[in-house]
Amino acid sequence: MATTIGDLLDKLTVRGELYRKLSDDTIECYACGHRCKIREGRRGICQVRFNQGGELRVPWGYVAALQSDPIEKKPFFHVMPGTNALTFGMLGCDFHCGYCFTGDTMVLTNRGPVSLQDAFELGVTLKEQPDGDISIPFDLKAITSSGSLRKVKAVFRHPYEGEMVKIKPYYLPSITCTPDHRVYATDDENTEPYLIQAKDLKINQYLAVPRRFSFSSLPAVDAMEYIASHNEQVLCREAREFARIDLKDSRQFVQFAAEGRSFSQNRMITRHENNDIAPNIIEMEKFYLVPVREIRCEPFKGHVFNMEVEEEHNYLANFLLVSNCQNWLTSQAMRDPDSDISANYIRKISPQEMVQLAHRTHASTVVSSYNEPLITSEWAVEIFKEAKAAGLMCAYVSNGNNTPEVMEYIRPYISAYKVDLKCMQDKNYRKLGGVLQNTLDGIKRAHEMGLWVEIVTLTIPGFNDSNEELWDAARFIAGVSKDIPWHVTAFHKDYKMTDYDNTDAKTLLRAAEIGREAGLQFVYAGNLPGRTGEYEDTFCPQCNERLIQRSGYTIHEYRITGEGTCPKCNAKVPGIWPKDPSQVTLNGMGIPLPVR
Numbered sequence: 001m002a003t004t005i006g007d008l009l010d011k012l013t014v015r016g017e018l019y020r021k022l023s024d025d026t027i028e029c030y031a032c033g034h035r036c037k038i039r040e041g042r043r044g045i046c047q048v049r050f051n052q053g054g055e056l057r058v059p060w061g062y063v064a065a066l067q068s069d070p071i072e073k074k075p076f077f078h079v080m081p082g083t084n085a086l087t088f089g090m091l092g093c094d095f096h097c098g099y100c101f102t103g104d105t106m107v108l109t110n111r112g113p114v115s116l117q118d119a120f121e122l123g124v125t126l127k128e129q130p131d132g133d134i135s136i137p138f139d140l141k142a143i144t145s146s147g148s149l150r151k152v153k154a155v156f157r158h159p160y161e162g163e164m165v166k167i168k169p170y171y172l173p174s175i176t177c178t179p180d181h182r183v184y185a186t187d188d189e190n191t192e193p194y195l196i197q198a199k200d201l202k203i204n205q206y207l208a209v210p211r212r213f214s215f216s217s218l219p220a221v222d223a224m225e226y227i228a229s230h231n232e233q234v235l236c237r238e239a240r241e242f243a244r245i246d247l248k249d250s251r252q253f254v255q256f257a258a259e260g261r262s263f264s265q266n267r268m269i270t271r272h273e274n275n276d277i278a279p280n281i282i283e284m285e286k287f288y289l290v291p292v293r294e295i296r297c298e299p300f301k302g303h304v305f306n307m308e309v310e311e312e313h314n315y316l317a318n319f320l321l322v323s324n325c326q327n328w329l330t331s332q333a334m335r336d337p338d339s340d341i342s343a344n345y346i347r348k349i350s351p352q353e354m355v356q357l358a359h360r361t362h363a364s365t366v367v368s369s370y371n372e373p374l375i376t377s378e379w380a381v382e383i384f385k386e387a388k389a390a391g392l393m394c395a396y397v398s399n400g401n402n403t404p405e406v407m408e409y410i411r412p413y414i415s416a417y418k419v420d421l422k423c424m425q426d427k428n429y430r431k432l433g434g435v436l437q438n439t440l441d442g443i444k445r446a447h448e449m450g451l452w453v454e455i456v457t458l459t460i461p462g463f464n465d466s467n468e469e470l471w472d473a474a475r476f477i478a479g480v481s482k483d484i485p486w487h488v489t490a491f492h493k494d495y496k497m498t499d500y501d502n503t504d505a506k507t508l509l510r511a512a513e514i515g516r517e518a519g520l521q522f523v524y525a526g527n528l529p530g531r532t533g534e535y536e537d538t539f540c541p542q543c544n545e546r547l548i549q550r551s552g553y554t555i556h557e558y559r560i561t562g563e564g565t566c567p568k569c570n571a572k573v574p575g576i577w578p579k580d581p582s583q584v585t586l587n588g589m590g591i592p593l594p595v596r
Helices: 005-011 116-121 223-229 251-258 328-332 351-360 373-389 404-410 426-431 436-448 467-480 505-517
Strands: 013-015 019-021 027-029 050-052 055-059 065-070 084-089 106-109 112-115 123-129 132-137 141-143 149-169 175-177 182-186 194-197 206-210 261-263 269-271 287-309 314-317 320-323 363-368 393-398 416-420 452-459 486-490 523-526 546-551 554-558
Touching: 005 013, 027 055, 055 373, 084 351, 106 116, 106 141, 112 116, 116 123, 116 132, 116 149, 116 287, 141 314, 175 287, 175 320, 194 426, 287 314, 351 363, 351 373, 363 373, 373 393, 373 404, 404 436, 416 436, 426 436, 436 452, 436 467, 452 467, 452 505, 467 486, 467 505, 486 505, 505 523
Parallel strands: 084 363, 363 393, 393 416, 416 452, 452 486, 486 523
Antiparallel strands: 013 055, 019 027, 050 055, 065 084, 106 112, 106 314, 123 132, 132 149, 141 149, 149 175, 149 287, 182 194, 182 206, 182 320, 206 287, 206 320, 261 269, 314 320, 546 554
């Protein structure tokens, strides 16, 4: 049997410290805001922290990414500018999707409607794991929100015991899923459907059905037979009689059901009498919105299923648009020898060797980044102990999903903490797998503990770039401290997120000006070197003298004194500055370098 990366990494673990014991060998991990309750033999959401014999095992003794970066790339603009940061990362993600459906949930595919159970059994390659199984299907494609057919990368199955949420829409079969599974829903026709956890769904909301499909041909669906097979209380009296409905326009099916029509083999349409349910379907440009009829919770014990779909990361479950598992590649690194992440990336290393590399690369700072550092905090602290003893500074680059316990644990060893503040609308945060309030609390907590905090917002047109949302972000940051630097950076399309346009300089300048108007002392516009003028530079908050001139990650001029003051007016400039300004490299390459 082939050795998986998971087998290798499970050996590179030690007993963790960021957990507490519960009953029956169950433990609660508090390395991140998920606070996973992990039963014996199971893993947390991140997949790299697991319960073995009632104790938490955590990553130790390796790095999966190691690079010497300009510290401005983190970005830290007020921490040892013009110096290098030895940056390391491990494997694992605390935004892993563990959200699933019952096996009888139907998915619309290039093979017609297929249950998740059947999709799992169609797999050619099966990876069996203690905490669940992975099936790799051959040539299975699912319909997504755009109406396109996208490749199904993998189907997942794992045992589950606990509460499930049953969502019953009007006119369509119900879906039953774990409480945290996210479905696309909205409150009204003026708001695009967004991801919301099943447990938070309300009766007055609408579920989303993609309006049209963009490809030329699809298998027809026996809609009435399909509904009857789910034992739903359907609106059609003769549910066993069906017509074959072309899925190019899903409204045909939804509207027929809404109007109480039935279908016969010769396609005659009849209206049922005593239909007291009025149609209430809202048409949008891209979706039909179907009202929720009932939501209830019920106990469940058995297998649950999910899958990952390429590019759009969603699919149709019982005709309704839902999110898929979005971090398959990260979890696959722990399980599948054929995954994109090779064991060759795993580099065993000691804290002492890390310090030697920091000195060799002339680094001022050691930074835990790339994956989410909170979930590998025990190993980071072990490295930081050595680094701090050697006179190096240490920092985290995090999503901010922290807890009081993990922050108390890392606080003695780190000086700076960068947070990605992705947006200021919780519904959009949930689209990205997070919770807005957790991040806001994490920012406040880091600042209150005396860490130097810098915040980055990737500014995405049509997603988080409205004046209202930018003002909300700026006011929040200013409410914590007007000295916190706010980096508004440009979005560039990639294959995973092509629905939004690239950010132009005008948008970044507008965001930066809002930050200034909100009272923030230091606002930076990034990712467009040479196109945002003074918003790449640092100015004295007292006399407005330019103190640092930058282009991208390169420092061209540095005038802050060794005491961290402005040379013109002697005002204190908030930040962590070199005591010897000659340490600052001017006109350097400003690019990351691999570490051998």
